[in-house]
Amino acid sequence: SDQSLIRNFSIIAHIDHGKSTLADRILEMTHTVDARGMRDQVLDSMELERERGITIKAQAVRVAYTAKDGITYQLHLIDTPGHVDFTYEVSRSLAACEGALLVVDASQGVEAQTLANTYLAVEAGLEIIPCLNKLDLPGAEPERVAGEVADLLGEDPDAIKRISGKTGMGVEEVLEELVLRVPPPSGDPDGAPRAVIFDSEFDQYRGVVAYIRMVDGTLKKGDAIRAMAAQTEADIDEIGFFTPKMTATDKLTAGEVGYVITGLKDVTLLRVGDTLTTKHHGATEALPGYKEVQPMVFCGLFPIDGDDYPDLRDALEKLTLNDAALDWQPETSDALGFGFRVGFLGLLHMDIVRERLEREYNLELIGTMPSVGFEVTLTNGEELEVHNPSDFPDPQRVAEVREPFVRAQMLMPKEYVGTVMELCQEKRGEHAGMHYLSADRVNLEYDLPLSEIVMDFFDQLKSRTRGYASLDYEITGMRASNLVRLDVLLGGDAVDALSMLVHKDKAYAFGRTLAEKLQKKIPRQQYDVPIQAAIGSNVVARETVKAFRKDVTAKCYGGDISRKRKLLERQKEGKKRMKQVGRVEVPQEAFLAVLELG
Numbered sequence: 001s002d003q004s005l006i007r008n009f010s011i012i013a014h015i016d017h018g019k020s021t022l023a024d025r026i027l028e029m030t031h032t033v034d035a036r037g038m039r040d041q042v043l044d045s046m047e048l049e050r051e052r053g054i055t056i057k058a059q060a061v062r063v064a065y066t067a068k069d070g071i072t073y074q075l076h077l078i079d080t081p082g083h084v085d086f087t088y089e090v091s092r093s094l095a096a097c098e099g100a101l102l103v104v105d106a107s108q109g110v111e112a113q114t115l116a117n118t119y120l121a122v123e124a125g126l127e128i129i130p131c132l133n134k135l136d137l138p139g140a141e142p143e144r145v146a147g148e149v150a151d152l153l154g155e156d157p158d159a160i161k162r163i164s165g166k167t168g169m170g171v172e173e174v175l176e177e178l179v180l181r182v183p184p185p186s187g188d189p190d191g192a193p194r195a196v197i198f199d200s201e202f203d204q205y206r207g208v209v210a211y212i213r214m215v216d217g218t219l220k221k222g223d224a225i226r227a228m229a230a231q232t233e234a235d236i237d238e239i240g241f242f243t244p245k246m247t248a249t250d251k252l253t254a255g256e257v258g259y260v261i262t263g264l265k266d267v268t269l270l271r272v273g274d275t276l277t278t279k280h281h282g283a284t285e286a287l288p289g290y291k292e293v294q295p296m297v298f299c300g301l302f303p304i305d306g307d308d309y310p311d312l313r314d315a316l317e318k319l320t321l322n323d324a325a326l327d328w329q330p331e332t333s334d335a336l337g338f339g340f341r342v343g344f345l346g347l348l349h350m351d352i353v354r355e356r357l358e359r360e361y362n363l364e365l366i367g368t369m370p371s372v373g374f375e376v377t378l379t380n381g382e383e384l385e386v387h388n389p390s391d392f393p394d395p396q397r398v399a400e401v402r403e404p405f406v407r408a409q410m411l412m413p414k415e416y417v418g419t420v421m422e423l424c425q426e427k428r429g430e431h432a433g434m435h436y437l438s439a440d441r442v443n444l445e446y447d448l449p450l451s452e453i454v455m456d457f458f459d460q461l462k463s464r465t466r467g468y469a470s471l472d473y474e475i476t477g478m479r480a481s482n483l484v485r486l487d488v489l490l491g492g493d494a495v496d497a498l499s500m501l502v503h504k505d506k507a508y509a510f511g512r513t514l515a516e517k518l519q520k521k522i523p524r525q526q527y528d529v530p531i532q533a534a535i536g537s538n539v540v541a542r543e544t545v546k547a548f549r550k551d552v553t554a555k556c557y558g559g560d561i562s563r564k565r566k567l568l569e570r571q572k573e574g575k576k577r578m579k580q581v582g583r584v585e586v587p588q589e590a591f592l593a594v595l596e597l598g
C-alpha cells in the first residue's frame with residue numbers, strides 16, 4: 001500500500017481517562033467493527049483485563065478512514081498497556097508509531113501516567129495530539145485542564161481538542177487532525193527488511209504470534225526470517241493484519257503494522273523489542289532500543305496442598321509460554337514445602353499471575369511477602385544477587401547491601417502535599433522536587449526504595465489522599481542501604497518463609513508485629529513455644545504460646561463416642577493444613593495471616 005497514506009498512532013492516557021472508549025468509538029465510526037460485532041472495549045480481550053479495567057496486552061488494529069479531503073488513509077491504532085510495570089512494552093508500542101493521541105479526562109486533569117506516557121511519547125519523537133475527554137460530564141472543567149495540558153506540551157490551550165469518547169463528540173475532528181499532523185512512516189520500502197516486534201503472544205493452536213511494525217522493506221509469507229537479538233530462525237507460516245480479526249495477506253511493507261505466525265512455541269524466541277529481518281539478504285543492523293526486561297519483584301509461591309506441586313509447575317510453564325517476563329525456579333522451604341521463587345515486573349504483574357494461577361488453574365497458593373532483588377558485597381569482595389531473603393548471607397560476612405531505588409512522581413491536590421511528604425519520609429524517601437501543575441494541583445517527586453513501594457506504599461498513598469493521588473515511577477538504580485535480615489524463630493528454629501530484609505531502623509517494629517501476630521495464630525501445644533524475631537543472634541522481639549493445661553485436653557477427649565469421632569476427623573482434616581516447623585505444628589492460617597501482613 002501507499003506509504004504516504006499510512007498513519008500509525010497510539011492512544012495514551014492515565015488509567016480510566018477513556019482510552020478504550022475512544023478506541024471503540026474510532027473503530028465504530030470507521031466501520032471497522034459493525035454495531036452487532038461491537039463489544040464494549042474490543043481491544044481489551046483478556047478476561048482479567050476487563051475485570052480490572054486495565055489494558056495489559058498491546059494490540060494493533062488497521063482502520064480505513066476516508067478524510068474530508070476525500071482520500072482514504074490506512075490508520076493503525078496500536079493499543080498500549082497503561083501501567084508502570086509494563087513501561088518497556090509501552091515504549092516499544094510507541095516506537096512502532098509516528099503519533100499519539102493524548103487523552104486527559106477533563107473532570108480529573110493531568111495525572112501521573114499522563115506525564116509518564118507523555119514523556120515516553122516525546123522520547124519516541126511522536127507527534128502528540130492532546131484531547132480533553134469526557135466533555136459530556138457535568139463535572140468537566142475543560143478550561144482548567146486545558147491549562148495543565150498546555151503547560152505540559154507548550155500548546156495553545158484553546159487549540160486543544162474537546163471531545164467525548166462516549167458520545168462521539170469531536171472524535172472525527174481528532175481523526176482529521178491526526179491525518180494532517182501525524183507524519184507518514186519514513187522507512188525505506190526498498191531496503192533490507194526490518195520490523196520491530198512490539199508484542200508477542202502464544203496461541204495454543206498456532207504458536208507464537210508476533211505483533212510487528214515494518215520499518216524497512218517487505219516481509220512475505222514463506223520468508224525465512226531471523227530475530228536479530230534472540231538469534232531465532234523460522235519461516236513465516238502466515239502474515240497479516242488485524243481488523244481487529246486476524247486477516248491473512250501475502251506481505252507487509254514498510255510502514256505497515258500487523259503480525260507474523262511462525263509455529264514457534266516459546267515467546268522468548270520472539271521477544272518484545274527484537275528486530276525481525278530475513279535470513280537471506282537480511283539487514284545487518286538491528287533497530288535501536290532492544291532490552292531484555294528484568295524481573296524486579298520476587299515472591300515464593302507454594303501450593304497449600306503439597307500434592308498440587310506438579311500442577312503448579314505445569315501452570316507456570318504454560319503461563320511462561322505467553323509471558324517472556326515471567327521468571328521462576330524451584331524453591332524449597334522448611335515451612336511451606338516445595339514451591340517456586342517467581343520473578344515479576346512489578347506488583348500488578350505479580351497479582352495478575354497469581355490470580356490466573358488460582359483462577360484458571362484452580363490452584364490454592366500461599367505467597368511469601370514480595371521482595372525486590374538485592375545486591376550484596378561480601379567482606380571477601382565476592383558479589384551476590386539475592387532474590388530471596390532466606391538466601392541472605394550471615395551479617396558477619398556482609399560488607400555492603402544495595403537495593404533498587406525509584407524516582408516517583410505523585411500528583412495530587414495541594415492540600416495533600418503535607419501528608420504525602422510525611423508518608424515518603426516514613427518510607428525512607430528523599431525529596432527530589434515539587435511543581436505546581438495549576439493553582440491547585442501539585443507534582444511531588446521523591447526518590448524511594450522500591451522495597452518500600454512493594455510493601456504497601458500505594459495503598460497508603462491512596463488512603464491518605466482519599467484516592468486523589470496518582471503515582472508513577474521509574475527505576476533509577478541501586479543504592480547502598482542499611483538493610484538487615486529479620487528472622488522469625490519458633491521454638492528456636494528459624495522459619496525460612498518468614499525471613500525478610502528490612503531497614504535496620506524498622507526491624508524492631510516489624511519484629512514485634514510479626515511475633516504478636518504469630519502468637520495469636522499458633523494453637524497451644526504440648527510444650528511452651530517461644531516465638532522470637534531476631535537479627536542474626538540478636539533477639540528483637542519475643543512472645544510465648546503457653547502449653548496446654550492438662551484439664552483442657554481431658555475435657556476435649558471425654559464425651560460420647562460420636563463426638564469423639566467427629567473431633568478425630570476434624571483433627572485429621574486440620575493435620576493436612578498444618579506445617580511442621582521443628583517440633584512445632586503451625587496451621588497454614590498462621591502463615592497466611594503473617595504473610596498477608598504487607
Ligand code: GTP
Binds near residue numbers: 082134165
Ligand atoms: P484503562 O484501560 O484502564 O487504562 O482505562 P481506559 O483509559 O481505557 O478507560 P475506559 O475507556 O475504560 O473508560 C473508563 C471509564 O470512563 C468507563 O467507565 C467509561 O465508560 C468512562 N468514559 C470513557 N469515556 C467517557 C466519556 O467521554 N464520557 C463519559 N461520561 N464517560 C466516559
